[in-house]
Amino acid sequence: MGAEPLRRRRHVTWDDGSPYVDRLADGIHAYVQPDGGWMVNNCGVIVDGRGSAVLVDTTSTERRNRAVLAEVAKISSGAPRAVVNTHHHPDHTFGNGFLPSETLVIGHDRCRDEVLAAGLEATRVITAPDYGDLVVRPPNLTFSDRMTMHLDGFPVELQHVGRAHTSNDVVVWLPEQKVLFAGDLAFAGGQPFLLEGSVAGFRSAIAHMRALEPAVLAPGHGPVCRGDEVGVLLDNLDAYVSYVSSVAESSFKEGLSPLEAAIKHRDNPFKGWAETERFVGNLHRAYSELSGKPIDTRITVPSVWPDMVAFHGGPIPCHA
DSSP, X not given: OOOOOXXXXXXXXXXXXXXXXXXXXXXXXXXXOTTOOTTOOOEEEEEOTTXXXXXXXXXXXHHHHXXXXXHHXXXXXXXXXXXXXXXXXXXXXXXXXXXXXXXXXXXXXXXXXXXXXXXXXXXXXSOSSOOOSOOOOOOSEEESXXXXXXXXXXXXXXXXXXXXXXXXXEEEEETTTTEEXXXXXXXXXXXXXXXXXXXXXXXXHHHHHHHHOOSEEEEEESOOXXXXXXXXXXXXXXXXXXXXXXXXXXXXXXXXXXXXHHHHTOSOTTTTSBOTTHXXXXXXXXXXXXXXXXXXXXXXXXXXXXXXXXXXXXXXXXXX
C-alpha cells in the first residue's frame, strides 16, 4: 500500500476549488471535485483487503483523470481492477479511455449503448474545457438489473434504479459499510437534471435510496453527506422534483413553453441552488411526460441547450 492521500477531509465546506479525497469508511473514499458544476463530478475509490481498487466513475478531462489516478495510486496497489459507470454522461465516462486496458469497465446495458451513441458530442456543446486526448470507451461488462462484486472482504452491490436522471442509472451500495455512491441521482447544492430521465422515475429513485438507509451518501456532484445530512438531502431533492412537476402541470395547462414557464417561476424556493438553468431542461422532460409521449422519448441536451442559455442569461460556465 502506498502513502495516504495528501489532502483528506471528513467534514468540508464548499469554499475551496481544489479536489480532495474524503474517507467514507475503511478502504472507501470519495474523490470530490468542487465546484461540482458542469463536467466537474465526483468519483469513488473502493480498496479491498488485498489493496485492489475499484473506481466509481471517471471524470471529464485528461488532466482531471490523471489527478484521480494519481490519488488512487496512493491508496491501492496496481492498476484499478475495474470501474463502475453510474450512468453514461461524459463527465462520468470520458475518463474510461485513460484507464489501463486491463481495467474492466462495468455499467448498465443501456449505459454502453448511450456512450457509443453520444460519442464526443458533449465536447461540441460544452466547448470551454481542454478535454485532452479523449477516446470513447464504453462498458465492456454490462447488466440489466442487479450485479454483485465480491471483493476481498466485502460485497459491492450494483443496482439499476430505473429511468431517473438517465435511462441507465446505477447506484453502488456497500451494505456492510452502509455507504452509497449515488451518481447523479444526488446533487448536493445543485439542481438535479432530469432531461434524459423521468420526473416520476427520479422520485422513485429517491425512495429507493432512502430505503437503503445509508449512513454515508456520496453524490455525483457536491460534498459527501453523513448521518442526518443524508435524509435532508433526499428530502430536498424530492421537494425539488415535486416542485418541477407542479410547475409543469400548471404551465402546460396555460399553454406556456418550458422556457416561458421557467421564466415565470424564476423566483422559486430553489433559486439559490447552483445550475438553475437545469430548471428549463427539467420542464422539457415534464412536458414530454404530460403530453403522453412514451417514457423513453429521447430529448437531447443540444436540443434544449439554447433554452437553458436563454434562461441563464448568457453562456453557461464550465470550470472543468
